[in-house]
Amino acid sequence: MTAAAPSAPRLAALRTRWLDAVTAGLRDDPSVAGAALVGSFGAGHADDWSDVDLLVVVSDARLDGYAPPAPVEPVITIDARHNGPRGTRGFSCQYVGDGLPLWADWYVHPVSLASWPSDCAVLFDRHGIEHGIEHGIEHGTLTLGEQLAAGEPEPPTPKGPDEERALKLGLVPVAGKGVARRSPGAAGLIAFIGGSYDPDATWEQQLAALRRLLDDFAGLGPPDSVAAGHAYLDLVADALSR
Known part of the structure; x- marks a missing residue:
């Protein structure tokens, strides 16, 4: 059995400040229909070392032009759309604050394909996403991993x-x-x-x-x-x- 990770309060404090600022930015964007924490935070087993995973639902018209808000610009941004099904987008970003790095994975889905996974913590929902049905499946019954693996994956963008x-x-x-x-x-x-x-x-x-x-x-x-x-x-x- 793996030993528990040692505490890292400085990392946890950096992540909290970053997430508070990002959540405020998401709420201020009228094209964002809702947002949720996924990954270890959504599943409830995060520790001080955990990175941030966010599922953001945007209007269909904003999908291709959407860029995640942040209290600071990322120093590294990787197009990660290949991690999700066709019709979705994704980014992997590294931010730097207080001299330390913070990694965040963004899953960006259009309202027309939106469904909250069962292992998420919804930050806000302006669209009633959790009450709908997608492809005959009631929302909240699939994990994020199952959602991302469903259907044909989005083709990757070439990387130099x-x-x-x-x-x-x-x-x-x-x-x-x-x-x-x-x-x-x-x-x-x-x-x-x-x-x-x-x-x-x-x-x-x-x-x-x-x-x-x-x-x-x-x-x-x-x-x-x-x-x-x-x-x-x-x-x-x-x-x-x-």
């Missing part, structure tokens, strides 16, 4: 080397989160980013590998992201050393 590099840079703290949680999956993510696959590595060795990867990204990726990644790994080391 700069976007591929930005994705791997943004995933360094995500891998660091896995190290903090002592997750077996951390080794695979480190390998995906560009490190060696070593499932037997200690957490110190895993952090050292991630620091080397960040050094490789220096000069190639956004400087704020590289600096925030180092600060995040320092935080992981401090938490695991307590």
Whole structure:
């Protein structure tokens, strides 16, 4: 059984401030019909290290031009529409605040396809989405994963080397989160980013590998992201050393 992750109150405070500002921005946008927390927050098992996953329902006319609101502009934005069914959009973004990175996955669905998943926490709903029926299925009976896997996936957008590099840079703290949680999956993510696959590595060795990867990204990726990644790994080391 995986040990409980150590506390990280600074990360939790950053995430709370960011989410409060984002929720206010969503409420102020008349094209947004509703929004919900999904992922670990929607399912009720988030911890201090959890990233943010948001499902946003927008008017059909705004789907292609929609950009998520944020208290600060993201330093990295990846088009992630391929993670959802045809007719939906998605973004994976890294933000930096208080010198630390915050990763957020956005699932953007049009009102015509909207359905709240069973494992979500609705922030607001101006459209009565939870009371409708989609494709003969009553809303609230499918998990987010089941919704995203339903039907034909949205075709991915081509990604050049700069976007591929930005994705791997943004995933360094995500891998660091896995190290903090002592997750077996951390080794695979480190390998995906560009490190060696070593499932037997200690957490110190895993952090050292991630620091080397960040050094490789220096000069190639956004400087704020590289600096925030180092600060995040320092935080992981401090938490695991307590």
